[in-house]
Amino acid sequence: MSRYRNFRLFKGKLSLLADRKAALICLILFVITFAVFVISTGSGEMKIDPLTVVKVLFGAGPEMETLVIHSFRLPRIIVALMVGISLAVAGGILQGMIRNPLASPDVLGITGGAAVCVVGFLSLFSDKNHSLTVSIAWLPLAAFIGACAVGLLVYLLAWKNGVSPIRLVLIGIGISALMQALTTLLMVTGPVYQASQANIWLTGTVYGSNWKNVSILVPWAVIFFIIAIAAAKLLNLQELGDDVATGLGDKVQKHRFLLLILSTALIGISVAFAGAIGFVGLMAPHMARRLVGSSFGALLPASALIGGILVMLADLVGRTLFSPLEVPAGVFNAGIGAPYFIYLLFKTRNA
């Protein structure tokens, strides 16, 4: 039995090569994701057993449970899942494009840009009684604009007869330092109440998600995810390096720009709803790479699922372990992410 299986569709106009092992692993990951989803939905102040949860999901559960799950738990968990997926895919794209395992949304300053806009938004539109003068629903838009602006800025500043991955990273590091300074400035000059508000956002949490968030987040996340899967071919080329990719007929610079835009959009929508949850974009693609290898057609779905699992688990632990105290999901991701990161640095020392 060969390792790959051919699919030829539309009389050979579209052909795919599927890795059997990777497909199996993705399937297993999908099952785990679903299991975590169900368990997470069932845990909390009111325990609901998994079977009932599944029933409720298919619309046949008892009324009380349905109410709790629908109005409190489900939006939050869906947001966690989607944010995990988006961040992981964005991280995978960045790592492939920059060809360095340490590249991630945080290091490139894209999340930093979103943070500046959010803190700016909070301090600009607050009145003296610490209440917002405009609807909080605009906050995601601010985050999205910030992420995109910084993504573009980094790209433009790194442009010098084309963008080299190394320059992109270095400029990103510089810009992210600047963004951090600006965030601190806004937090210092604003009232303390805001500083702590902003700080929770900066750490990343899915607390307070509602169906409205879900209805905005899910379509975008799905669209960008599909585009990302379609772009996997470009990523495989990018990872070969500029010379080889150009030799193979790839428009390296144009595609690099498109990939950067795509990952920025993914980061933008996720920080918009869940804040700057760190390390997911770094960890998930790595774990996926170890499981399914480095072909992006398999890597992106696998890392998406792992990312979803990571954020859902972090949220689950954060709201149940110290209940009734809520610990932001970002705290746990930093807790798992940092040791993993050190391990990663050691493993990739010859990369």
Add this chain to the structure above:
Amino acid sequence: MLLKSTLMKWLGLVVAVFLLIGFMCASVIYGYTDTSWQMAIDSFTHYNGSNEHIIIQTVRIPRAFIAAAVGASLAIAGVLMQTLTKNPLASPGIFGINAGAGLAVVTAMTLFSVHNMQGFNALAFLGATVAAISVYVIGSIGREGLTPIKLTLAGAAISAMFSSFTQALLVLDEALLDQVLFWLAGSVSGRKLETLVSVLPYMGIGWFGALLISGKMNVLAMGEDVAKGLGLNTGLVKISIGVLVVLLAGASVAVAGPIGFVGMVVPHITRSITGIDHRWVIPYAGVIGAILLLAADIAARYILMPSEIPVGVMTAIIGTPFFIYIARRGFNAR
């Protein structure tokens, strides 16, 4: 290189020192409370307990000295790091040393309720050391050894990690956020002179150690192999440079919090004035670093009058364009 002959360099250094004194005086006089030269002198000779005199004696003078000492230390640490790592972007901020010290201090305040100055110093040093060693080790493992890119990435990643931990601690302890926010931004105001005095020995060792080692650094800058061939004990020199960096950066962070970019920008300015001889670069960098931080601190008082912005934010705003310029120029064009 601006100054070519030795005589010119001496003269230049004297001019720079006068400039430094001028900036220190300006730092004492200018600010929200209007004071004059006369008042500053009076506060020493005829101290009368008036508001202005109290401000000059207890707020402005410590602030001027702290800015100068921290600026000098960070700049010299930057020179040492850039030579040691052959990386033009090297500085305590970029390499995670500031973030490490920041995390150590915040951890101490939240988990162990340390609030005295000695505890702060010790922990800032500890955090700086841990960060410096981990960045250096991570940057140098692997086949190619220490490359500028790996080192920069390792630094950025380590500081991302430390600052996310710091943030997590602050989320769990909201009351503390208010206390440490200004410190975390990097600021030289509101510190007592005793704070500076308690770290001055370390800074002093750092300054003079850097001067003593400057000749050997010239040899090291020629490259590892050449330096060994010329009979330099490169291992020992590198370790001493590392120790000096930790002393200087750790002491600065303990006093002023994490102030970025001074350590990166000043060495470049200095080299364009004096050339690459470390026996000149180090004293010049010290003086220019002090001037730069004093100037940034004075500017920080005026931008959002009457409130002040932390000087760490000022240096970041000044430093980022410079950082981008260096990054765009590339590593090999020296």
